[in-house]
Amino acid sequence: xxxxxxxxxxxxxxxxxxxxxxxxxxxxxxxxxxxxxxxxxxxxxxxxxxxxxxxxxxxxxxxxxxxxxxxxxxxxxxxxxxxxxxxxxxxxxxxxxxxxxxxxxxxxxxxxxxxxxxxxxxxxxxxxxxxxxxxxxxxxxxxxxxxxxxxxxxxxxxxxxxxxxxxxxxxxxxxxxxxxxxxxxxxxxxxxxxxxxxxxxxxxxxxxxxxxxxxxxxxxxxxxxxxxxxxxxxxxxxxxxxxxxxxxxxxxxxxxxxxxxxxxxxxxxxxxxxxxxxxxxxxxxxxxxxxxxxxxxxxxxxxxxxxxxxxxxxxxxxxxxxxxxxxxxxxxxxxxxxxxxxxxxxxxxxxxxxxxxxxxxxxxxxxxxxxxxxxxxxxxxxxxxxxxxxxxxxxxxxxxxxxxxxxxxxxxxxxxxxxxxxxxxxxxxx
Amino acid sequence: xxxxxxxxxxxxxxxxxxxxxxxxxxxxxxxxxxxxxxxxxxxxxxxxxxxxxxxxxxxxxxxxxxxxxxxxxxxxxxxxxxxxxxxxxxxxxxxxxxxxxxxxxxxxxxxxxxxxxxxxxxxxxxxxxxxxxxxxxxxxxxxxxxxxxxxxxxxxxxxxxxxxxxxxxxxxxxxxxxxxxxxxxxxxxxxxxxxxxxxxxxxxxxxxxxxxxxxxxxxxxxxxxxxxxxxxxxxxxxxxxxxxxxxxxxxxxxxxxxxxxxxxxxxxxxxxxxxxxxxxxxxxxxxxxxxxxxxxxxxxxxxxxxxxxxxxxxxxxxxxxxxxxxxxxxxxxxxxxxxxxxxxxxxxxxxxxxxxxxxxxxxxxxxxxxxxxxxxxxxxxxxxxxxxxxxxxxxxxxxxxxxxxxxxxxxxxxxxxxxxxxxxxxxxxx
Numbered sequence: 061x062x063x064x065x066x067x068x069x070x071x072x073x074x075x076x077x078x079x080x081x082x083x084x085x086x087x088x089x090x091x092x093x094x095x096x097x098x099x100x101x102x103x104x105x106x107x108x109x110x111x112x113x114x115x116x117x118x119x120x121x122x123x124x125x126x127x128x129x130x131x132x133x134x135x136x137x138x139x140x141x142x143x144x145x146x147x148x149x150x151x152x153x154x155x156x157x158x159x160x161x162x163x164x165x166x167x168x169x170x171x172x173x174x175x176x177x178x179x180x181x182x183x184x185x186x187x188x189x190x191x192x193x194x195x196x197x198x199x200x201x202x203x204x205x206x207x208x209x210x211x212x213x214x215x216x217x218x219x220x221x222x223x224x225x226x227x228x229x230x231x232x233x234x235x236x237x238x239x240x241x242x243x244x245x246x247x248x249x250x251x252x253x254x255x256x257x258x259x260x261x262x263x264x265x266x267x268x269x270x271x272x273x274x275x276x277x278x279x280x281x282x283x284x285x286x287x288x289x290x291x292x293x294x295x296x297x298x299x300x301x302x303x304x305x306x307x308x309x310x311x312x313x314x315x316x317x318x319x320x321x322x323x324x325x326x327x328x329x330x331x332x333x334x335x336x337x338x339x340x341x342x343x344x345x346x347x348x349x350x351x352x353x354x355x356x357x358x359x360x361x362x363x364x365x366x367x368x369x370x371x372x373x374x375x376x377x378x379x380x381x382x383x384x385x386x387x388x389x390x391x392x393x394x395x396x397x398x399x400x401x402x403x404x405x406x407x408x409x410x411x412x413x414x415x416x417x418x419x420x421x422x423x424x425x426x427x428x429x430x431x432x433x434x435x436x437x438x439x440x441x442x443x444x445x446x447x448x449x450x451x452x453x454x455x456x457x458x459x460x461x462x463x464x465x466x467x468x469x470x471x472x473x474x475x476x477x478x479x480x481x482x483x484x485x486x487x488x489x490x
Numbered sequence: 491x492x493x494x495x496x497x498x499x500x501x502x503x504x505x506x507x508x509x510x511x512x513x514x515x516x517x518x519x520x521x522x523x524x525x526x527x528x529x530x531x532x533x534x535x536x537x538x539x540x541x542x543x544x545x546x547x548x549x550x551x552x553x554x555x556x557x558x559x560x561x562x563x564x565x566x567x568x569x570x571x572x573x574x575x576x577x578x579x580x581x582x583x584x585x586x587x588x589x590x591x592x593x594x595x596x597x598x599x600x601x602x603x604x605x606x607x608x609x610x611x612x613x614x615x616x617x618x619x620x621x622x623x624x625x626x627x628x629x630x631x632x633x634x635x636x637x638x639x640x641x642x643x644x645x646x647x648x649x650x651x652x653x654x655x656x657x658x659x660x661x662x663x664x665x666x667x668x669x670x671x672x673x674x675x676x677x678x679x680x681x682x683x684x685x686x687x688x689x690x691x692x693x694x695x696x697x698x699x700x701x702x703x704x705x706x707x708x709x710x711x712x713x714x715x716x717x718x719x720x721x722x723x724x725x726x727x728x729x730x731x732x733x734x735x736x737x738x739x740x741x742x743x744x745x746x747x748x749x750x751x752x753x754x755x756x757x758x759x760x761x762x763x764x765x766x767x768x769x770x771x772x773x774x775x776x777x778x779x780x781x782x783x784x785x786x787x788x789x790x791x792x793x794x795x796x797x798x799x800x801x802x803x804x805x806x807x808x809x810x811x812x813x814x815x816x817x818x819x820x821x822x823x824x825x826x827x828x829x830x831x832x833x834x835x836x837x838x839x840x841x842x843x844x845x846x847x848x849x850x851x852x853x854x855x856x857x858x859x860x861x862x863x864x865x866x867x868x869x870x871x872x873x874x875x876x877x878x879x880x881x882x883x884x885x886x887x888x889x890x891x892x893x894x895x896x897x898x899x900x901x902x903x904x905x906x907x908x909x910x911x912x913x914x915x916x917x918x919x920x
Contacts, residue, residue, distance in 0.1 A: 064797035065542060067584035070568055073536035075581045078595065081532045097853040099830045099860025102511045106503035106614050107537065107570075107600055108558075112495060128538075130560035133604045138500055140537075140570070151505045154497035160877055162863065165508065170537055170600075174563045184536050192863075199842065199863035206846070210853065315843045367494035400529045412629065413745045416636070423527045423640065430529025433592065433622075433629035447590055 072175065072183025082396040084186070087383055088168050091188045094211045098203070100166040100190060105147035107170065111137040113146045126173040140172040144189040144377060145333070145359065152193055153366035161194030164203070180351040180382045191375030198309045200374040201337050201358070205318055208341065208354065208376070212320070215392050221345030222353070222386075225324035226309065227338050229357070231293075231302030232328065235285050238299070240278050250274070250282070255328035257286065258350075288325045305336060333359045339376060348389050354378035399428055401488055402452045403445035406432035415456060418466070418481065422454075425485050446471060452488055502605065502613025512826040514616070517813055518598050521618045524641045528633070530596040530620060535577035537600065541567040543576045556603040570602040574619040574807060575763070575789065582623055583796035591624030594633070610781040610812045621805030628739045630804040631767050631788070635748055638771065638784065638806070642750070645822050651775030652783070652816075655754035656739065657768050659787070661723075661732030662758065665715050668729070670708050680704070680712070685758035687716065688780075718755045735766060763789045769806060778819050784808035829858055831918055832882045833875035836862035845886060848896070848911065852884075855915050876901060882918055 069075050076084060092102070111129045129139035141147055144167060152159065167189050175181055190207060192200040205224065212222055232254075236247045253260070253268050260268065262283075269279045290310055293303040306323055313321055329338040336358035343349040356376020363371045387393050402422060404415050412435075419431040430450065432441050445453050455467035460478070468484045469476040479487070499505050506514060522532070541559045559569035571577055574597060582589065597619050605611055620637060622630040635654065642652055662684075666677045683690070683698050690698065692713075699709045720740055723733040736753055743751055759768040766788035773779040786806020793801045817823050832852060834845050842865075849861040860880065862871050875883050885897035890908070898914045899906040909917070 065580070065795050066540070067580050067796050069536050069580070070538050070540055071564075071566065073538060075536070075584065076534035077581070077585070078531035078533050081534060084534070085532065096829045096858045097856070099833075099858060101508035101828070102515065103508050104506035104511060104514070106499050106505070108500050108503060108602070108614065110496070110500055125563070128562065132558065133555070134501075136501065150495070150497050150499070151507070154505065155507070160874055164860070172538070184538065195863050197864060202846075203863060206850075312843075316846055365495050366497050398531070399526045403529075413742075416632075416746055420636075426527070428526045428529060430594070433625050433633060434627060444590055 070183075072177040074182065074184070079396055083384065083393055084380065086393060086396075087380060087387070088186075088188075090211060090214050091166075091168060091378070094207065094214050095166040095188075095190060097210070098164070098207050100164045100207070103148075103151070103165050103167055104169065105141070105144065105151055105167070107140055108138050109141055109147055109150075111139045113150060114139055114142065126175055128172045128174060141169075142171055142173045144169065144171070144187065145191075145362065145375065148189065148191060148375075149359075149362040149373075150366065152371065153363050153368045156363070156368055156371070159193075162200075163191070163193040165193075166190045180349065180385060182381055186380040188378040189375060190378075191373060193371055193373050195374070196360070196372040198305065198312060198337075200372065201309055201339075202312055202316060202318075204339075204356070204374060204376060205313060205321060206316070208378075209318060209320060215387060217386075217392060218345065218390060219320060221343060221390055222320055222341060223344045224321040224339060224341045225327050226306065226321055227324055227327035228302035228306050228336055229329075229334050229338055230336060231300055231306060231325070234296070234300040234302055235282070239281050239285070240274070246272060246274075251328055252330070254282070254286070254326055255330060257326045286325050288323075290323050293323070302336075309337065329355055329357050333362050335360045337374065343382075343386050343389065346389050349382055349385050351382050353382050353386060397449045400430050400448065400450045401428045402430070402454050403441075403448075403450040404429065404431040404454050404456065405438060405441040405445075406435045407438060407457050409435045411435075411456070411458075411461075414461060418454070418456060421481065422485065425489070427485065427488055454484060500613075502607040504612065504614070509826055513814065513823055514810065516823060516826075517810060517817070518616075518618075520641060520644050521596075521598060521808070524637065524644050525596045525618075525620060527640070528594070528637050530594045530637070533578075533581070533595050533597055534599065535571070535574065535581055535597070537570055538568050539571055539577055539580075541569045543580060544569055544572065556605055558602045558604060571599075572601055572603045574599065574601070574617065575621075575792065575805065578619065578621060578805075579789075579792040579803075580796065582801065583793050583798045586793070586798055586801070589623075592630075593621070593623040595623075596620045610779065610815060612811055616810035618808040619805060620808075621803060623801055623803050625804070626790070626802040628735065628742060628767075630802065631739055631769075632742055632746060632748075634769075634786070634804060634806060635743060635751060636746070638808075639748060639750060645817060647816075647822060648775065648820060649750060651773060651820055652750055652771060653774045654751040654769060654771045655757045656736070656751055657754055657757035658732035658736050658766055659759075659764050659768055660766060661730055661736060661755070664726070664730040664732055665712070669711050669715070670704070676702060676704075681758055682760070684712070684716070684756055685760060687756045716755050718753075720753050723753070732766075739767065759785055759787050763792045765790045767804065773812075773816050773819065776819050779812055779815050781812050783812050783816060827879045830860050830878065830880045831858045832860070832884050833871075833878075833880040834859065834861040834884050834886065835868060835871040835875075836865045837868060837887050839865045841865075841886070841888075841891075844891060848884070848886060851911065852915065855919070857915065857918055884914060 114123050114127055127139050127142055132138050170186055172184055236242045249272050257265055266279055293307055297304045297307055327338055327340050334357040338357035340352040340355045354376050358374045360370050360372050404419055406415055415431055419429045422429040451471055453469040460466055465478050465480055466484050467476055468479055544553050544557055557569050557572055562568050600616055602614055666672045679702050687695055696709055723737055727734045727737055757768055757770050764787035768787035770782040770785045784806050788804045790800050790802050834849055836845055845861055849859045852859040881901055883899040890896055895908050895910055896914050897906055898909055
């Protein structure tokens with residue numbers, strides 16, 4: 061060939077070899093099985109949308125600098141999805157009158173954002189999205205909280221290592237409008253500062269607020285707000301819808317016995333479309349994973365961008381990268397093994413058809429079977445089975461064929477027995 | 491909102507609502523479970539690659555007119571993958587010395603091609619890719635054939651409705667070089683004509699060959715070639731490597747008892763990188779699905795584009811769209827049902843916490859449970875459960891709570907019994 065191509069994947073993306081795929085499937089299968097246990101239904105949307113969908117209601121940063129947008133060969137302005145919610149809202153709006161509410165939907169899919177690759181962030185990532193449509197009351201939030209906590213239990217996550225932090229956009233509006241009396245422009249900027257409070261640190265945060273021309277009193281009020289607890293919310297429950305909602309939500313969560321959730325006034329969420337409750341979950345047991353594990357909120361207004369009436373909606377997205385880091389931090393990923401149960405070596409090319417016949421019978425019993433295709437050295441075949449962690453090897457030569465039996469070798473113990481194929485199947489399946 | 495957005499998905503793509511997702515998951519789960527039964531391992535690659543990867547070795551049409559390629563915000567020339575093989579070859583080349591051969595890998599993923607949307611073709615589609623690396627002999631082909639036929643059996647496809655057609659690129663070379671003595675330029679054009687033989691029809695095909703300035707004798711030779719059977723191949727087995735390989739392949743397939751495969755001299759495959767065996771599978775029981783269900787071949791040379799030595803490789807891709815059409819043609823898709831087992835209605839908001847507690851216990855036993863979140867009219871709740879095909883409804887009001895029992899309703903028979911939660915779980919799980 062004339063030009064030698066690079067073997068590295070595109071910047072910010074990664075190749076997933078089978079060993080890594082087992083880890084990812086462990087995460088995805090856990091997300092999926094618990095979602096089904098809660099009655100969530102799976103759906104899917106295209107990877108590409110017309111760019112206008114994201115200009116309409118996503119956060120500034122995504123739409124302006126992080127979008128993979130381009131013009132297709134027919135002149136359409138399109139973009140690879142950077143998040144699910146706009147597509148989902150579009151899908152619901154398209155069939156709003158045919159769908160039976162409430163909808164409890166989930167999807168696991170790929171997304172692209174043009175970002176600087178770093179720990180916890182890649183340009184290509186996978187997200188679980190879980191959403192409930194048609195439930196205006198806080199029971200939607202509680203259903204999602206229970207789902208998230210059930211997934212964490214399924215992962216056997218130690219209780220002291222994670223925390224779901226909850227806030228309410230209406231409470232932030234109360235801060236911006238009733239306490240600080242900010243202009244619309246400043247609201248956005250102060251909001252982004254609060255969103256980055258932990259990252260900035262107290263000093264830089266105060267500096268930044270002063271740059272935004274907040275006076276000393278206002279800065280003091282913001283800092284006070286960030287220390288608020290549920291007790292403080294009680295004092296303003298009659299004045300702030302957000303405070304009232306948060307109090308009701310935490311009272312109900314307590315009744316349900318939910319743990320690992322906490323009111324946190326700095327939770328903001330960058331995306332523009334959120335109304336009411338917003339959530340993020342963090343690793344609180346180590347300093348290895350400072351980024352949020354998941355984030356979401358209520359977005360009752362989003363369907364209006366399609367000219368539809370409002371529809372109550374609450375949902376969240378859970379990324380694969382920080383979750384994998386978290387699970388590794390706490391050794392929660394099971395020792396990855398192959399899905400293959402039996403390996404059939406091949407001693408001689410003339411036995412190929414016979415061995416394939418045995419493999420067929422094993423597979424028809426639902427036993428995952430790999431049969432050697434070429435008659436190389438037996439030792440190398442055993443090494444291959446061992447390296448791949450295949451638990452059983454079924455050895456068949458002329459003697460076994462004549463005796464109508466097989467040698468079944470347990471690769472963990474090294475034990476080997478001459479048994480009939482029927483007996484071998486029973487042992488493997490037991 | 492100022493502008494009302496469209497709710498239609500991007501041209502050539504489709505939204506997948508939960509009912510459709512059940513159908514797609516039926517296909518994908520069948521592909522996956524049979525792949526695991528054969529010992530294939532799952533892997534994944536990024537959706538985006540640098541454009542050069544596709545310029546190097548894909549077919550002309552894909553690289554020049556069908557590619558979704560663009561420039562990223564950092565000036566890199568990138569493309570959404572139109573097929574898997576180049577990415578897979580890149581991945582293998584990157585770790586060639588660490589990987590234990592043979593590799594038997596599979597992936598199910600999304601692809602984009604800029605095409606005119608029509609029956610059997612969309613711009614976004616899903617493909618199963620199954621590949622074997624490191625097996626130079628025809629046992630790789632036989633392993634793949636057995637996998638394909640096992641999947642068709644798993645789908646309960648009637649034997650008379652499908653056929654795997656097999657050819658060999660070296661046999662085509664024999665036609666082009668030894669029989670027709672064509673120039674390199676004409677080889678490509680005649681190859682594409684043969685690839686489109688069925689689509690064009692005999693008359694238009696002859697016309698086209700004459701336009702390519704093939705003389706009458708050459709045209710006759712091509713038409714003769716297209717009628718060749720295995721018997722004809724025997725006459726040239728010592729002169730054509732392709733003929734010899736095909737004869738050996740069909741002899742071994744016969745020994746294994748494989749059915750539904752046939753030598754078909756018109757199978758060409760457009761992609762440039764194929765060497766040796768090429769395959770396509772067709773619906774032969776109806777005229778509804780003229781497009782190939784799947785296609786693939788041997789591509790022993792592909793790793794050389796990364797400066798690596800050759801590595802034997804055989805694989806194929808199976809698209810979701812034609813398969814779904816095929817399964818629908820023969821009514822092979824099971825009546826789609828929900829994965830949810832039990833529905834818990836809510837009579838009164840004050841019972842919410844109690845009902846949620848019951849739901850939690852059911853889920854902890856692995857029973858997929860949907861619990862009503864808001865206390866709407868009971869009749870509507872029952873209608874919802876019925877519409878969603880949920881097989882059991884567990885009715886709990888004050889009476890049941892006092893009796894520490896539940897009313898378990900079988901939605902298929904209408905039968906309803908007052909039982910303990912334990913008993914209900916046993917009935918549901920039985």
